[in-house]
Amino acid sequence: MIQFDKVSFSYGTRQVLQEVSFSASFDERIAILGGSGEGKTTILKLMLGLLRPESGRVLIEGEDIAGRTEDDLRAIRMKFSIVFQEGALFDSLNVKENVAFCLREYTKMSEEEIEGKVKELLGIVGLEHDQDLMPEELSGGMHRRVAIARSLASFEPKMFLYDEPTAGLDPVNAEIICQLILDLCEAGRGFIIVTHKVFDALKVAERVLFLRGGRVIFDGGGKELLRSSIPEIQAFLGELRFDGKGAGIME
């Protein structure tokens, strides 16, 4: 169980989160929606202990992670697997080495075993023939897919965290990523996807949190979000009404 208990956070003088509270279980499929700079990524970072809340508590399985050392946080972080915005691949490593990063760090697998595992993971994301490419040679969609493969190599995560996984992608690539996200959560593992793309959020998530002005102004299912009368949400959903996607999702 993940619990945010009146968490506030600011970057310098800019208050990003104000007493945000919510809880989620590891097998839930959650989307955090909101505009740019509303603190969506900050929530993921707070969850992993990469940032510390100014006030309030972040509890992971009942344990408050604030004030813990990096060594203590390691065990907590292993419960998650994160794909950062644009993939955050290591520039100096090729696709194969990026995916093998954790295998080399934490396992005593032989080179042949690592190679086999990497091939298997890249097969899942459909990139088994691009092992030797460098990150600068990959498209945006390929970046995310390699990052997803790398996140699978890390440990046995209880939950996946995705930071804007479809941002900047064309509809075909966005669809591939959404399908991958859904495929990976089949083993009872949930995910939290942070995005500003309403269509993608509604497609993959069963619960939506809407952030506005540093607060959670909506917490509910996709259908309730579409029916919401909150003006900020109405404005956000304009995109769906404009291209008629909303009706399809409702169905």
Added chain:
Amino acid sequence: MKIIEFISEFQDFCFLSARGLLGVTKKPFYFKDMIEQMDYVGAGSLFIVLLVSLFIGMALSLQLAAELSALGLKMYIGKIVGVAVIREIGPVLTALVFAGRVGSGMASELGSMILGHQIDTIRVFGVDPMKKLVTPRIVSSIIMLPLLTIIGDLIAIFGGFYVAVFVSRQSGTFYWSSIREALYFENVLSGIIKPFVFGYLIACIGCYTGLSTRGGATGLRRATTKAVVASIIAVIICDFILTRILLYVFGFSL
């Protein structure tokens, strides 16, 4: 407020410098990263160090020839070039070149890793960025800068020889025997100790400014500039302090 910020930053810098160096005492040891860094900071800097050292050695020899010939003391060119290069110009010049190339490189590389969430990814994977990124950079700088300094000294002395013999028409044999006279233990040791300290400082400053990058491309530019400026200032101040200490320790009368 600014003073408090400065103290807090300095404290963080000291903390990083200590942890970065102490990283060599604890597993895991990232030998592959260390070798890669040595190649980048050492082999990658060799050409520019050779070039700068050669021309500084020649310019120094020319200046000395111009002054000393008026006094009829041209035979001292070798000795003065030797002492100046080994004790002062060699270590400082190589360190400044190193700060410009390696310090800025470290800051920009780590800074872009911060901005691209690569450092966060490393942390999430449970890897200590200090051990994985900072320690190899510090260790490689501490090893490679002294080696570069020795090579740079030799080339500067050779540049001085070329000017002394082919421009000032001095005896080559006499030049080399003067150089040999300057190569006594205290001189060589004081020239060798400095680059170890300079290498450590430059790597720590480069890593610290890189890892504290905030604010996109402008922040990266600021971090890179800060790394170079702070390294140059640190090298020059530290050189004065070390010179004072070494002269005292080796019993040179002032």
